[in-house]
Amino acid sequence: MTRTTISIGLFGFGCVGQGLHEVLERTPGLRARIARIGVKNRTKARALPAEYFSFDRDDLLYDPAVNVIVELIDDADEAYQIVKTALHLGKAVVTANKKMLAEHLPELIALQRSTGTPLLYEAAACASLPVIRNLEEYYDTDLLDSVEGIINGSTNYILTAMHRDALPFAEALARAQALGFAESNPALDVQGLDARNKLVLLLAHAFGLVVGPEELLTVGIDNISPLAAAYARERGLTLKLLAEARRLPDGGIAAAVLPALLAPEHELARVQDEYNGLITQSGFADRQFFLGRGAGAFPTASAVLSDLSALTYGYRYEYKKLHQNQALALRPEATELDVLVTYTNGQSSLIEDFTQVHEQFHSRMQGHYLTGTIGLAQLAGAVWLRAPGVSVVRLPGALREVLAAASELTELTTR
Numbered sequence: 001m002t003r004t005t006i007s008i009g010l011f012g013f014g015c016v017g018q019g020l021h022e023v024l025e026r027t028p029g030l031r032a033r034i035a036r037i038g039v040k041n042r043t044k045a046r047a048l049p050a051e052y053f054s055f056d057r058d059d060l061l062y063d064p065a066v067n068v069i070v071e072l073i074d075d076a077d078e079a080y081q082i083v084k085t086a087l088h089l090g091k092a093v094v095t096a097n098k099k100m101l102a103e104h105l106p107e108l109i110a111l112q113r114s115t116g117t118p119l120l121y122e123a124a125a126c127a128s129l130p131v132i133r134n135l136e137e138y139y140d141t142d143l144l145d146s147v148e149g150i151i152n153g154s155t156n157y158i159l160t161a162m163h164r165d166a167l168p169f170a171e172a173l174a175r176a177q178a179l180g181f182a183e184s185n186p187a188l189d190v191q192g193l194d195a196r197n198k199l200v201l202l203l204a205h206a207f208g209l210v211v212g213p214e215e216l217l218t219v220g221i222d223n224i225s226p227l228a229a230a231y232a233r234e235r236g237l238t239l240k241l242l243a244e245a246r247r248l249p250d251g252g253i254a255a256a257v258l259p260a261l262l263a264p265e266h267e268l269a270r271v272q273d274e275y276n277g278l279i280t281q282s283g284f285a286d287r288q289f290f291l292g293r294g295a296g297a298f299p300t301a302s303a304v305l306s307d308l309s310a311l312t313y314g315y316r317y318e319y320k321k322l323h324q325n326q327a328l329a330l331r332p333e334a335t336e337l338d339v340l341v342t343y344t345n346g347q348s349s350l351i352e353d354f355t356q357v358h359e360q361f362h363s364r365m366q367g368h369y370l371t372g373t374i375g376l377a378q379l380a381g382a383v384w385l386r387a388p389g390v391s392v393v394r395l396p397g398a399l400r401e402v403l404a405a406a407s408e409l410t411e412l413t414t415r
């Protein structure tokens with residue numbers, strides 16, 4: 001789309017939709033105007049005159065004056081219908097809906113190709129951080145080794161408030177909701193599912209690997225035990241929710257979302273409040289660190305604005321790495337990691353799933369913990385992982401290849 005004037009059919013006038021309205025008012029350089037706004041609740045008071053609003057999606061989708069659909073609603077199923085219809089109608093789409101994208105990515109990529117219509121979604125991963133376009137355009141896939149980071153603003157806000165301000169979990173979450181950072185269903189944030197949905201997008205643009213969200217091991221911050229928190233505190237480690245995707249030496253990819261303990265000098269340990277931080281590691285550029293606000297009305301709207309601007313010069317995702325990497329696959333069975341597991345009585349057999357146990361602690365009052373090395377596939381399939389009273393946290397260190405680790409060990413013992 002290379003029109004100079006964008007006429008927007010905007011779906012959603014909540015935190016991000018209203019943020020976009022204000023951002024557009026204050027950005028006269030971009031010739032974009034909101035023609036109509038699709039919302040759901042007929043009785044809600046609105047900050048704009050009633051004639052702007054419609055409760056029928058077809059009023060926007062089939063309006064010949066609308067040439068771009070911006071989808072900013074909190075209902076992933078309805079969003080999917082809107083986006084699909086818009087692409088079929090040849091209307092460019094900008095969306096921030098990572099749940100909808102992660103659940104339908106293969107179909108939406110195919111649809112962009114068959115209709116020749118662009119679908120941009122920079123705001124859907126890390127809000128204000130320009131990660132998608134960077135991963136898509138800047139890094140050659142052969143040189144990119146890993147992306148790892150804090151990619152959910154609400155959980156980082158909650159963990160910061162609990163650690164720095166000593167707020168209880170429920171109060172910290174309530175503040176994240178009041179500030180507009182959390183999803184309408186905050187379980188998506190605290191259970192790690194929002195980070196998982198974003199990781200699906202990062203995998204596609206970083207490595208050309210399209211996976212279903214359910215293929216990624218995901219553990220949130222809703223189950224961190226007091227014993228795990230005490231373990232971190234006593235050792236001066238910082239708890240963060242991390243998403244990681246890493247190329248293995250055999251060419252496969254290891255990826256997961258897990259709470260993790262970080263040494264205080266780690267860049268990500270210093271990412272506070274709703275900020276996100278993403279580290280890329282690549283062959284020649286080496287280690288790079290992106291930092292910025294990962295949630296909120298204006299930071300998210302700024303990414304939507306950037307996509308709108310990109311549409312005016314004909315930008316679209318080409319998914320180049322997807323074509324280069326047809327054989328790439330997730331390899332959880334070839335990956336291991338070090339974890340801390342805290343548990344209550346009756347779960348002691350979980351020790352059998354570990355390839356190495358480093359430490360064990362048992363207390364009738366405080367519960368039990370062990371630290372050790374476990375395969376990613378083993379962890380993902382463990383029945384005890386979701387059992388009441390069990391809490392799993394990654395220890396410092398990357399996801400790594402099982403065979404490489406084993407051969408390093410042999411090398412060490414034969415020296």
Ligand SMILES: NC(=O)C1=CN([C@@H]2O[C@H](COP(=O)(O)OP(=O)(O)OC[C@H]3O[C@@H](n4cnc5c(N)ncnc54)[C@H](OP(=O)(O)O)[C@@H]3O)[C@@H](O)[C@H]2O)C=CC1
Pocket residue numbers: 011012013014015016017038039040041042044072073074075078096097098099123124127180181182183184294295296297300
């Ligand atoms: N908040 C943030 O920081 C970020 C949010 N996002 C994503 O942006 C999207 C919007 O989030 P946010 O603005 O926070 O959500 P809000 O809950 O603040 O607003 C949701 C909006 O969607 C509208 N809506 C819901 N269902 C429908 C429907 N069936 N038809 C039409 N309109 C509907 C609501 O209408 P009504 O006004 O009538 O209730 C409301 O205006 C989500 O996908 C979210 O994941 C992405 C990055 C950051």
Ligand SMILES: N[C@@H](CC=O)C(=O)O
Pocket residue numbers: 124126127151152153154155181182183189194294295296
């Ligand atoms: N709920 C999300 C909003 C932005 O994507 C988050 O907290 O990161």
